[in-house]
Amino acid sequence: MHVMILGGAGMVGRKLAERIAAEGGLGGKPVEHLSLIDVIAPATPHGFIGTTDCTAADLSVPGTAAEVLTTRPDIIFHLAAIVSGEAEMDLEKGYRVNLDGMRFLLDAIRAEQAANGPWKPRVVFSSSIAVFGGDMPDVIDDAYFLTPGTSYGTQKAMCELLLADYARRGFIDGIGLRLPTVCVRPGKPNLAASGFFSNIIREPLVGLPAVLPVSDKVQHWMASPRATIGFLVHAAGLDTALLRGRTSLSMPGLSVTVAEQIAGLEKVAGPKAVALIKREPDDRIIRIVDTWARGFDTSRAAALGFVAETAFEQIVRVHVEDELGGKIPVLG
Amino acid sequence: MHVMILGGAGMVGRKLAERIAAEGGLGGKPVEHLSLIDVIAPATPHGFIGTTDCTAADLSVPGTAAEVLTTRPDIIFHLAAIVSGEAEMDLEKGYRVNLDGMRFLLDAIRAEQAANGPWKPRVVFSSSIAVFGGDMPDVIDDAYFLTPGTSYGTQKAMCELLLADYARRGFIDGIGLRLPTVCVRPGKPNLAASGFFSNIIREPLVGLPAVLPVSDKVQHWMASPRATIGFLVHAAGLDTALLRGRTSLSMPGLSVTVAEQIAGLEKVAGPKAVALIKREPDDRIIRIVDTWARGFDTSRAAALGFVAETAFEQIVRVHVEDELGGKIPVLG
Numbered sequence: 001m002h003v004m005i006l007g008g009a010g011m012v013g014r015k016l017a018e019r020i021a022a023e024g025g026l027g028g029k030p031v032e033h034l035s036l037i038d039v040i041a042p043a044t045p046h047g048f049i050g051t052t053d054c055t056a057a058d059l060s061v062p063g064t065a066a067e068v069l070t071t072r073p074d075i076i077f078h079l080a081a082i083v084s085g086e087a088e089m090d091l092e093k094g095y096r097v098n099l100d101g102m103r104f105l106l107d108a109i110r111a112e113q114a115a116n117g118p119w120k121p122r123v124v125f126s127s128s129i130a131v132f133g134g135d136m137p138d139v140i141d142d143a144y145f146l147t148p149g150t151s152y153g154t155q156k157a158m159c160e161l162l163l164a165d166y167a168r169r170g171f172i173d174g175i176g177l178r179l180p181t182v183c184v185r186p187g188k189p190n191l192a193a194s195g196f197f198s199n200i201i202r203e204p205l206v207g208l209p210a211v212l213p214v215s216d217k218v219q220h221w222m223a224s225p226r227a228t229i230g231f232l233v234h235a236a237g238l239d240t241a242l243l244r245g246r247t248s249l250s251m252p253g254l255s256v257t258v259a260e261q262i263a264g265l266e267k268v269a270g271p272k273a274v275a276l277i278k279r280e281p282d283d284r285i286i287r288i289v290d291t292w293a294r295g296f297d298t299s300r301a302a303a304l305g306f307v308a309e310t311a312f313e314q315i316v317r318v319h320v321e322d323e324l325g326g327k328i329p330v331l332g
Numbered sequence: 333m334h335v336m337i338l339g340g341a342g343m344v345g346r347k348l349a350e351r352i353a354a355e356g357g358l359g360g361k362p363v364e365h366l367s368l369i370d371v372i373a374p375a376t377p378h379g380f381i382g383t384t385d386c387t388a389a390d391l392s393v394p395g396t397a398a399e400v401l402t403t404r405p406d407i408i409f410h411l412a413a414i415v416s417g418e419a420e421m422d423l424e425k426g427y428r429v430n431l432d433g434m435r436f437l438l439d440a441i442r443a444e445q446a447a448n449g450p451w452k453p454r455v456v457f458s459s460s461i462a463v464f465g466g467d468m469p470d471v472i473d474d475a476y477f478l479t480p481g482t483s484y485g486t487q488k489a490m491c492e493l494l495l496a497d498y499a500r501r502g503f504i505d506g507i508g509l510r511l512p513t514v515c516v517r518p519g520k521p522n523l524a525a526s527g528f529f530s531n532i533i534r535e536p537l538v539g540l541p542a543v544l545p546v547s548d549k550v551q552h553w554m555a556s557p558r559a560t561i562g563f564l565v566h567a568a569g570l571d572t573a574l575l576r577g578r579t580s581l582s583m584p585g586l587s588v589t590v591a592e593q594i595a596g597l598e599k600v601a602g603p604k605a606v607a608l609i610k611r612e613p614d615d616r617i618i619r620i621v622d623t624w625a626r627g628f629d630t631s632r633a634a635a636l637g638f639v640a641e642t643a644f645e646q647i648v649r650v651h652v653e654d655e656l657g658g659k660i661p662v663l664g
Contacts (some may be wrong), residue, residue: 091442091501095435103427110423134576134577134578135576135577142477143476143477144475144476144477145474145475145476145477145478146477146478146493147577147578148493148496148497149500149577151497151501154493154494154496154497157493158490158493158494161478161480161486161489161490161493162486162490164480164486165480165483165486168481169423169483244466244467245466245467245479245481246466246479
């Protein structure tokens with residue numbers, strides 16, 4: 001198979017490429033060729049037995065998608081997007097990258113079909129729980145209406161609709177996954193409003209302080225990077241007829257409070273790690289987080305075989321295994 | 333006030349302009365100027381005391397919306413769209429007219445604000461119950477997710493999301509109305525799959541035969557042209573803060589079976605009219621109609637003051653009053 005990852009330089013894209021490289025395939029099927037594309041050239045994953053090409057290309061520029069797709073990948077992971085904060089600050093850029101990028105991709109697939117004959121790639125689109133916002137029930141099921149509270153969420157919701165329409169019309173074999181907040185996100189602390197969910201775990205585990213800007217009672221929906229990559233891999237191999245035209249669905253995750261996160265950290269790394277968390281309430285972040293979804297009924301995703309962690313302690317241990325080589329620098 | 337109607341040459345646009353002309357205003361507020369815009373120049377409504385300009389302009393062409401909006405209307409009714417059948421046949425045209433047209437409009441409002449200072453028009457957008465499709469409950473409430481079964485419905489759903497985002501960001505004062513199927517639609521029989529709902533009433537009332545291509549048991553959601561214009565007029569004057577960020581809503585209507593339609597016709601015009609209905613089942617139309625919504629819970633719209641007919645007989649009588657001068661050529 002030929003697998004293409006759009007947004008291959010991002011955290012999820014990199015981890016997905018590494019997983020494909022490590023397994024030499026996707027869902028048991030061998031992958032001979034990997035195309036990694038992003039606005040900056042992605043890195044070649046370590047130890048991949050097949051061929052890789054890493055390309056710097058901006059899919060929000062008309063014509064780029066058409067060039068890239070002449071290679072006719074079997075599976076396209078579309079993960080390319082600008083994040084919520086940037087889409088809110090720069091309206092034009094958000095709609096250009098997050099919405100037009102998707103439309104250019106789908107229309108380039110049609111154009112390639114029209115020019116060079118039948119080809120129907122699987123398109124796995126990374127949507128987000130940000131398609132929900134405002135007043136919401138504590139548990140949101142897959143028949144609940146999309147009420148984005150940000151431009152980012154609006155663009156993801158619009159892309160879900162486009163994906164479903166192009167799939168219905170037979171141009172693609174499409175599936176959209178509403179990814180939970182990724183926790184523990186590896187790397188440095190960032191300025192995203194959701195960053196603290198990861199910072200308060202990742203930093204104390206290596207003996208560094210972390211700021212908690214919200215109350216312990218804040219509840220949120222999260223999954224580990226490993227589980228997130230698992231969703232994408234599973235989606236690539238799923239029989240999409242089982243979606244019965246409902247192309248996008250909310251992925252499983254864990255609905256936890258910040259207090260439960262901290263308890264999980266303590267179980268794995270002890271009270272010394274917990275003591276590194278500094279409470280510094282930030283009204284701006286409190287207001288933003290207050291508009292986010294807290295929990296989902298993902299029985300549909302579960303029935304389709306998608307799985308995530310079931311306790312926060314597991315999420316902490318996955319981080320220790322995958323990012324810290326199984327060792328915890330701070331203990332006791 | 334200055335009122336602009338985009339799609340002013342269509343049936344709904346014409347009737348809205350006539351209503352404003354007849355009342356000299358909108359929701360009790362005087363209207364001094366009417367701008368009517370469509371791809372073909374709309375007609376000036378009869379008897380309007382203010383000034384009217386009728387312009388042929390294609391809003392799906394970049395730059396057109398910006399030119400048109402330099403006059404800064406207080407209220408913009410955006411009714412311009414190509415219909416379901418055409419959007420299904422011509423994918424590019426559907427997305428260009430129905431989606432890009434909306435985006436150009438909203439971005440032209442932003443550009444006008446940036447260039448010439450504050451101005452925040454009320455934008456009343458005509459969405460459609462076609463945002464729902466596929467497997468649906470018999471009664472759809474305003475928290476049910478949008479599952480369009482056509483490209484037209486997809487485009488309307490995407491426009492609802494855009495409208496909400498631009499309203500949330502403060503560029504417009506927006507409201508989207510999901511209009512029921514208009515019945516009895518005046519004019520000639522057309523080839524739209526939904527045409528028969530009107531044909532089987534309008535044609536027999538003037539002594540002409542009409543074809544019924546589906547079963548008597550088919551159930552659908554409809555409102556008269558008069559009620560539809562009433563929704564738009566009411567939306568123009570509504571306090572949009574009451575929408576609490578949920579910018580679009582399903583309008584009231586009547587959930588009736590074809591059998592109930594025919595019974596209503598008989599009550600008003602007698603069995604001779606009913607005898608003009610010819611049953612000619614058409615599998616293509618049966619399959620399309622089978623994917624349409626049958627009923628809605630519109631308690632939210634009702635609480636906001638939107639009203640429609642409550643019995644099909646009323647819908648027939650409205651047609652007789654508004655289109656036939658109160659007289660029924662066929663009786664008995």
